Amino acid sequence: MGPLIPNGIIGAGWDFVIAILIGIAFGFILEASGFSSSRNITGVFYGYNFVVLRVFFTAVIVAMVGLLYFDYFGWIDLSKIFILPTYLGPMLVGGVIMGFGFIIGGFCPGTSIAAVAIGKLDALVFTIGLYLGIGAFSLAFPLFENFFNSGNLGNVTLTDVTGIPAHWFAFAFTVIALAAFWGTIIIEKRVRKNITEYKF
Amino acid sequence: MIQINYSYMNTKNLQYEKPRYLNPYFGGVLLGLLVLVTVYITGRGLGASGAIKSTVVATADLITPVQAKENTYMKPFISDDHSPMYNWLVFETLGVFFGGLLSGIVFGRVKKFRIEHSPKITSRKRLIVALIGGALFGIGSQFGRGCTSGAALSGTATFALGGVIIMFTIFGTGYAIAYFFRKLWI
Numbered sequence: 001m002g003p004l005i006p007n008g009i010i011g012a013g014w015d016f017v018i019a020i021l022i023g024i025a026f027g028f029i030l031e032a033s034g035f036s037s038s039r040n041i042t043g044v045f046y047g048y049n050f051v052v053l054r055v056f057f058t059a060v061i062v063a064m065v066g067l068l069y070f071d072y073f074g075w076i077d078l079s080k081i082f083i084l085p086t087y088l089g090p091m092l093v094g095g096v097i098m099g100f101g102f103i104i105g106g107f108c109p110g111t112s113i114a115a116v117a118i119g120k121l122d123a124l125v126f127t128i129g130l131y132l133g134i135g136a137f138s139l140a141f142p143l144f145e146n147f148f149n150s151g152n153l154g155n156v157t158l159t160d161v162t163g164i165p166a167h168w169f170a171f172a173f174t175v176i177a178l179a180a181f182w183g184t185i186i187i188e189k190r191v192r193k194n195i196t197e198y199k200f
Numbered sequence: 201m202i203q204i205n206y207s208y209m210n211t212k213n214l215q216y217e218k219p220r221y222l223n224p225y226f227g228g229v230l231l232g233l234l235v236l237v238t239v240y241i242t243g244r245g246l247g248a249s250g251a252i253k254s255t256v257v258a259t260a261d262l263i264t265p266v267q268a269k270e271n272t273y274m275k276p277f278i279s280d281d282h283s284p285m286y287n288w289l290v291f292e293t294l295g296v297f298f299g300g301l302l303s304g305i306v307f308g309r310v311k312k313f314r315i316e317h318s319p320k321i322t323s324r325k326r327l328i329v330a331l332i333g334g335a336l337f338g339i340g341s342q343f344g345r346g347c348t349s350g351a352a353l354s355g356t357a358t359f360a361l362g363g364v365i366i367m368f369t370i371f372g373t374g375y376a377i378a379y380f381f382r383k384l385w386i
Contacts, residue, residue, distance in 0.1 A: 003243030010241065016291045018241060023295015024302065025234050026246055026349075031303035033227035034219065037316060038330075042385045044371075045378035051224045056353065058228020063235040063357035070240060082244040084345060084355040086362035091351075094344025095366045098337050099373020103381045105333015108348040109341065110248035112334070113293060114300030121315045122330045129334020130249065134256045136335070137342045141273035148343065157359040166359050173356075181225075195386060 002076035027114045036115035038106025038122060039198060045103060047191035048198060050184040057177035064170040088151035105129065220307050235357050242288070245354020249341035251293035253277075257284040318385050329384055344369075 004010040010018070033055050034040040043049025070076040102108060107115060107126045115123030141148070153161075158169050222230075235245055257277045260268035261284060268274050277284050304310035317326035341347040344366050346355065352370060355363015 002240040004241045006243040015242075015288060019288045019291035020295040020298075022234065022238050022241075022246070023292035023297075024299035025295075026231075026292070027296035027299025027301075028303040029222075029227055029231050029234060029299075030296070031300040031309070032222045032307060033224060033231075034221040036300060036304065036309065037219075039316060039318065039385060045374045046382065046386050048386065051221070054224035055228040055231060058225050059231035059235060059353060060356050062229050062232025063239070063354075064359070066232065066236040067239065067358065070236070076240055080243055081239055081358060083358060084351055084360040084362040086360070086365065087343075087345060088365070090343040091345065091362055091365045092369055094340045094342070095369020096373045097340030098344060098347065098366070098370045099340075100377065101333045101335070101337030101340055102348075102370060102374050103333070103377055104329050104384070105337060106330065106385070107333070108248070108337060109252060110246070110293075110296060110347070110349040113248065113296045114303075117297045117300030118304035118309045119311050119313045121313050122317065122326050125327045126330040126334035126337075127252070129331040129336075130252045130338040130341075131256060131334075132331075133335035133338025134249070134253050134342060135260075137339045138256060138260070138271060138273045141271065145272060153361065156361050158361055158364065159359060161361050169359060198386070 001074065002070065003080055006080050007077070026110065027117065030111055030114040031118065035111040036118050036120060036123070038115070038120075041108075041111060042103065042106050043198075047184075047187045048195050050188050053180060053184055057173075057180060061170065061174045061177050064166075064173060068167055068170055083155040083157055085155045086151075086153040087149070088153060090148055090151060093147075101133075219309075231353075232357070235354055239354075239358065244288075245350060245358060246292070247289045247346065247350035247354070248293055248296065249338065249347040250289035250350060251287070252338065253342070254284045254287045254290050318383070320383055320386075326384075 001007060005012060005015060030036070034051050040049050041052055044052040067076070067078070071078050105126045107123055109130055112123040112126040116127060157166070158164070159166050238246055254277065257268065257274045260274055261278050269278055301310065315323040315326055317323060337347065344351050345362060346366065348370065351363050351366040356367050
């Protein structure tokens with residue numbers, strides 16, 4: 001029963017081999033979906049290209065529903081998987097800063113690395129920016145250490161917080177995603193009529 | 201050699217070849233299955249910003265080991281028996297590079313070094329904003345305990361409250377401020 005490595009079914013020695021293989025699959029999917037282009041990515045914010053929304057929402061609902069089925073069939077012990085801890089204030093601030101970084105820089109960390117691989121210098125400079133940003137954060141850390149550790153709710157899931165079973169969240173996300181897929185097809189068609197500087 | 205891509209300029213009279221990308225819903229299914237398989241095997245999701253953090257810690261530890269060990273943020277990631285680069289996310293991110301390269305080769309997108317930008321801005325401006333954007337994303341990812349891959353995608357997929365918060369704040373902020381930065385893109 002999964003997860004395989006934490007349960008000792010696959011030895012920890014395979015950890016890094018698996019990491020590289022998973023990374024290769026991840027990078028391939030990102031590049032092949034068009035995320036090696038910052039103008040494809042930012043299209044989601046201007047309505048001319050919703051590839052980010054389509055790939056991201058599809059991935060989220062497939063993984064969510066998949067995990068629920070794995071749990072239902074007894075293939076995975078969900079109590080042993082890592083749940084991202086929630087730090088309320090820092091995460092709101094971090095998300096807003098990342099939103100600025102996304103619009104200004106045109107990439108996110110994973111996509112920039114896939115874009116460097118095909119020769120995009122803007123992605124390389126973005127990655128250098130990531131390095132400098134995290135470096136500056138580390139150096140200045142004592143200034144906001146208290147804030148950084150504030151608002152800790154622990155490793156909570158949506159179910160822990162609301163009491164609503166996980167499958168309802170998966171259902172809600174699926175409905176939202178399908179509505180978004182439909183709505184953005186219409187928006188994209190209208191916006192593309194007026195944009196000539198971008199190749200689709 | 202640095203070659204600047206001017207192909208986006210004077211576009212009105214040009215016909216382009218359509219870039220060959222995966223159908224986005226198919227790409228999304230593959231990505232979702234990858235998250236599922238990753239959680240099934242390792243018990244955790246994907247990530248990217250963590251590898252850059254490891255690189256920062258490793259260089260700090262190499263150049264100024266004393267200060268690095270005194271830094272309360274970097275200290276927990278420095279150990280005597282192995283380098284900070286000996287980390288799952290570093291190997292995974294190395295894989296991301298090679299996976300991107302592989303896809304680029306398969307679809308014919310591996311070309312000379314180039315800078316992609318809107319025809320309304322110069323290459324120089326594109327590089328400046330890329331640097332600023334990267335730095336902001338790096339800082340934000342530390343407060344957020346992860347970026348789009350680790351927090352927004354893998355976090356949300358595992359029903360973590362924090363993942364959903366990060367997803368909505370990143371994209372919400374993006375939509376809220378997109379108008380002010382439109383000249384960078386359209």
